[in-house]
Amino acid sequence: MDSAFSLYLEVREMPAQLSFTKMHGLGNSYIYVNGFEQALSGKRLPELARNVSDPNTGIGADGLIVMAPSETAEVKMRIFNKDGSEAKNCGNALRCVAKYVYEKGMVKNTTFHIETLSGLVRVNVHVVNGTVDEVTVDMGTPKLKSSDLPMTGGTTEKDLVSVPIEVDGDTALMTGVSMGNPHGVFFVDDIEEAPVKSYGPILADHHRLFPEGLNVEFVQVVNSHELQFRVWERGSGITRACGTGACAAVVAAVLNNYVEQGKEITVHLLGGDMKIFWSNEGSVYMRGPAVTICEGLYLMGT
Numbered sequence: 362m363d364s365a366f367s368l369y370l371e372v373r374e375m376p377a378q379l380s381f382t383k384m385h386g387l388g389n390s391y392i393y394v395n396g397f398e399q400a401l402s403g404k405r406l407p408e409l410a411r412n413v414s415d416p417n418t419g420i421g422a423d424g425l426i427v428m429a430p431s432e433t434a435e436v437k438m439r440i441f442n443k444d445g446s447e448a449k450n451c452g453n454a455l456r457c458v459a460k461y462v463y464e465k466g467m468v469k470n471t472t473f474h475i476e477t478l479s480g481l482v483r484v485n486v487h488v489v490n491g492t493v494d495e496v497t498v499d500m501g502t503p504k505l506k507s508s509d510l511p512m513t514g515g516t517t518e519k520d521l522v523s524v525p526i527e528v529d530g531d532t533a534l535m536t537g538v539s540m541g542n543p544h545g546v547f548f549v550d551d552i553e554e555a556p557v558k559s560y561g562p563i564l565a566d567h568h569r570l571f572p573e574g575l576n577v578e579f580v581q582v583v584n585s586h587e588l589q590f591r592v593w594e595r596g597s598g599i600t601r602a603c604g605t606g607a608c609a610a611v612v613a614a615v616l617n618n619y620v621e622q623g624k625e626i627t628v629h630l631l632g633g634d635m636k637i638f639w640s641n642e643g644s645v646y647m648r649g650p651a652v653t654i655c656e657g658l659y660l661m662g663t
């Protein structure tokens with residue numbers, strides 16, 4: 362079948378309207394589409410993500426999450442940022458997908474796995490009267506080499522702890538952490554003064570240094586078990602919360618000796634608090650809420 366004809370079929374495959382659920386994790390909202398129930402054209406998902414994310418001409422969210430059958434887990438999750446770029450992991454969406462599939466009866470156990478582009482993730486839903494209020498996620502072991510981030514610029518295999526970065530006329534110290542997606546963490550004295558809007562867009566798309574882009578986090582250490590947190594997300598800009606980012610922040614705080622590994626840390630994000638625990642065995646655990654906002658029918662912008 363020639364490419365033009367297959368593209369025509371691809372275009373035709375997208376339904377005229379899509380059932381969706383809007384959910385959020387600490388204010389980081391996405392449009393969730395159930396690919397078990399409706400056929401979705403893979404090639405059109407980045408465009409769909411841009412369309413549904415627009416607050417004026419779409420539904421309004423930080424991006425699109427597609428749930429689909431998996432051969433290795435109860436469900437597969439694909440993540441598309443507001444700009445249509447696809448990400449390999451998303452902490453807040455993992456909690457919301459876990460809530461969705463449990464409450465819809467698509468899974469029966471309270472502990473199960475979700476397949477992502479960064480691998481299999483184990484989740485445990487906390488149920489109160491049949492409703493999931495919180496979810497605990499094993500986010501796996503952070504990767505700490507420049508080649509993992511990835512980052513270029515002469516630090517090929519060195520660790521990424523407190524690496525000097527030239528940005529916006531400054532030299533700032535960044536700690537790089539991959540949680541399946543790339544994060545750069547900067548420690549600041551006052552979170553309210555953090556250069557989110559200046560450093561964020563410069564570094565998020567600084568592909569010479571970060572070939573796959575970067576989620577840019579700013580952290581103020583409150584005490585040995587609390588962090589203040591802000592984020593400029595790759596592909597979505599400022600969001601009220603970032604689950605993988607909160608994990609990266611705690612890992613970076615341990616690596617910089619601000620907090621201890623093996624202790625539960627409360628991360629204060631714009632959208633609320635998340636509990637992060639980097640176990641001495643290696644896995645980072647994230648615990649936080651998941652909320653269903655609404656369900657509806659998206660008429661594909663007709």
Ligand SMILES: N[C@H](CCC[C@H](N)C(=O)O)C(=O)O
Binds near residue numbers: 442595596597
């Ligand atoms: N913008 C991220 C994906 C979403 C991550 C975030 N919303 C979370 O909860 O982890 C990236 O491009 O890697």
